[in-house]
Amino acid sequence: MELAHSPEEEEFRAGLRAWLAEVLPTLPPKPSPDDWPARRAYDLRWQRMLHDAGYAGLHWPVDAGGRGATPTQHLIFLEETENAGAPYVGANFVGLLHAGPTIAAEGTPEQRARWLPPVLRGEEVWCQGFSEPEAGSDLASLRTRAWRDGDTYVVSGSKIWTSHAEVADWCELLVRTDPSAPRHRGITWLALSMDAPGVTVRPLRTLAGSNEFAEVFLDEVRVPVANRVGAENDGWRVTMVTLSFERGTAFVGEVVACRRVLRELARAAHDNGRWDDVTLRRRLGRLNAEFRALWRLTQWNVSEAERTGGVPGVGGSVFKLRYSHARQELFDTAAEVLGAGSLDLGHPWVLDRLSSLSYTIAAGTSQIQQNIVAERILGLPKGR
Numbered sequence: 001m002e003l004a005h006s007p008e009e010e011e012f013r014a015g016l017r018a019w020l021a022e023v024l025p026t027l028p029p030k031p032s033p034d035d036w037p038a039r040r041a042y043d044l045r046w047q048r049m050l051h052d053a054g055y056a057g058l059h060w061p062v063d064a065g066g067r068g069a070t071p072t073q074h075l076i077f078l079e080e081t082e083n084a085g086a087p088y089v090g091a092n093f094v095g096l097l098h099a100g101p102t103i104a105a106e107g108t109p110e111q112r113a114r115w116l117p118p119v120l121r122g123e124e125v126w127c128q129g130f131s132e133p134e135a136g137s138d139l140a141s142l143r144t145r146a147w148r149d150g151d152t153y154v155v156s157g158s159k160i161w162t163s164h165a166e167v168a169d170w171c172e173l174l175v176r177t178d179p180s181a182p183r184h185r186g187i188t189w190l191a192l193s194m195d196a197p198g199v200t201v202r203p204l205r206t207l208a209g210s211n212e213f214a215e216v217f218l219d220e221v222r223v224p225v226a227n228r229v230g231a232e233n234d235g236w237r238v239t240m241v242t243l244s245f246e247r248g249t250a251f252v253g254e255v256v257a258c259r260r261v262l263r264e265l266a267r268a269a270h271d272n273g274r275w276d277d278v279t280l281r282r283r284l285g286r287l288n289a290e291f292r293a294l295w296r297l298t299q300w301n302v303s304e305a306e307r308t309g310g311v312p313g314v315g316g317s318v319f320k321l322r323y324s325h326a327r328q329e330l331f332d333t334a335a336e337v338l339g340a341g342s343l344d345l346g347h348p349w350v351l352d353r354l355s356s357l358s359y360t361i362a363a364g365t366s367q368i369q370q371n372i373v374a375e376r377i378l379g380l381p382k383g384r
Contacts (some may be wrong), residue, residue, distance in 0.1 A: 005072060012069075013076045019053055020084040027087070033210055033351075036091070040125060040167040043090035047122030056120040057096070064104035065116050075252070075299060082256040089253075091164050095119040095126035099172040102189075106230050106238050115170070115191065127168035129159040129192065129216055130239070139174070140183040140236065144218060146175035146190070148232075152222045153177070153190065158215060165201045165214035168194050173223075178233050187235035191227040198222075206355070252298050255323065258330055259291045261349070265330075269337050283333055290326045294319065321370065328356045 005013075027046070031038035050056045059074040060066020069077070089096050100119045103111055118124040132142050144157025155175055165171065171192040178186030192199070198221035203211040230238040266284055269275040297319050331353035335342035344350055 005076075009070065009072050009076060012073050013080060016055070016077060016080050017084070019055075020080060020086055023049060023053075024084060024086060030087075036164075036167050036211065040091045040164075043087065043092050044122040044125070046087040047089075047092050047096075047120075051121050056122075057100070057116075060101070060104055060116075060120075064100075064112055065120050066104075071299070078253045079256050082253055082260065088257075091125050091167055092119070092122070094128045094163055094168075094172065095124065095170075098128060099126040099170070099191075102172065102238065102241050103191075103229060105241055106189075110226075111191075111229060124169040125164060125167055126170045126172060127165040127194070127214075127216075128163045129165075129171040129173040131161045132158060133160050139239070140187070142174055142176060142187065144173075144175050145179070146177050146188060146223070148177070148225070149222075151225050153188075153225060153228075155190070155192070155218045155221045155223055158217045160215050161204070161213045162201075162216045164212055165194070165216050166203050166211070170194060171216070174235055174239060177235075181233060184236045186233050187239070188232050189229045189235040189238040190223050191229065192218075192221065192223055193227075196221050196223070206358075210355075254327070255291060255294050255298055258327060259295070261330060261334070261352075262287055262291060265334055265337050272337070272339070274337055274339070280333070280336060283329075283336075287326065287330055287333060290322075290329075294323055294326060297322075331356045 028042070031042050033039070047056060054067065055077065057064070057066035058069045058077050059071070060068070062068040096119060100116055103115050107115070115124075119126070130139060130142075132144060134141060134143070142157075144155065144159065146153040146155045153175070155173070157175070159173075162171070171194055173190045173192040175188050175190055176186050177188040180186070194201070198219040200217040200219070202215040202217070204213045204215060205211050206213065262284065266275075269277075269280060269284070274280055331349060334349040335353055338344075338347065338349060341347060342350055342353070
């Protein structure tokens, strides 16, 4: 499919391109990948620059503080920022792409007024407290408990793979508020202040050597009832809204990045003589077709989300399933092009190859996505 570019949208592209050319040279050097406090400051500075220029929350609804941009403008923004080498959302990932859109869709006016502007202005960072040691992809098995005590919930339990917890101000937290209810029905979505008494964060080191994940331990942490998004015990439905953003649109910018890497791989193969390998050329050609198809699917998902009120549908699972594997294949091919250089942990493609291994697990394993596609899109009976 093709999304038509109107004169207004081409004018938007030109204005964005000119702004990027002006501001990107003014940015300081990127901090070390291991220095998350410095990365947080760098990412928040970039977010503030986007906000002041009118590009923050571009595709968010106007009443949520966004610009209410068309799907095409959103995609143009992602293309132009990635192609220009602009900073990625980084530490702002959860707030901008998960928690913020969820609060915009499900929060009260007071919640939207409290939490959305600081995200857009680059003042607060969010983390995601969903997975637990025994409840990863089987999210409905979570056991972190919350019980009501007047105007607060008292929360005890633990979370794992909590993205950016060590530098976060807030956490989108799933808790079990009714242990006697069916697994999917006794869950509640809370906004947790990370400086609340009883919160302990223990960073985790990944295969690539970074520590953007953490364990979070909760020891009778008090969370105001006013911080509940959605009704009590309706957290599973709210979570599906969050996951629809995570699987449907959160990886959009990465598709653009992968297409750029693919072009760089072809040039590198030309330069080091590996382009003569017919098998490698076929592999690069097939990957080019894969990512072109994924970009078309991205366009469809973004357009569908706009048509249905801004929340992506289950088509996001189709995208996430195929993108996860295509990304792994891309960086496996990068290792083939690099040859002995694929052992150099200082090369960004090598680090991307290591991080790509997590993509078939993050945001729901490929097996979970296959079940969603089978049952909710194709209408097949549930497995036993």
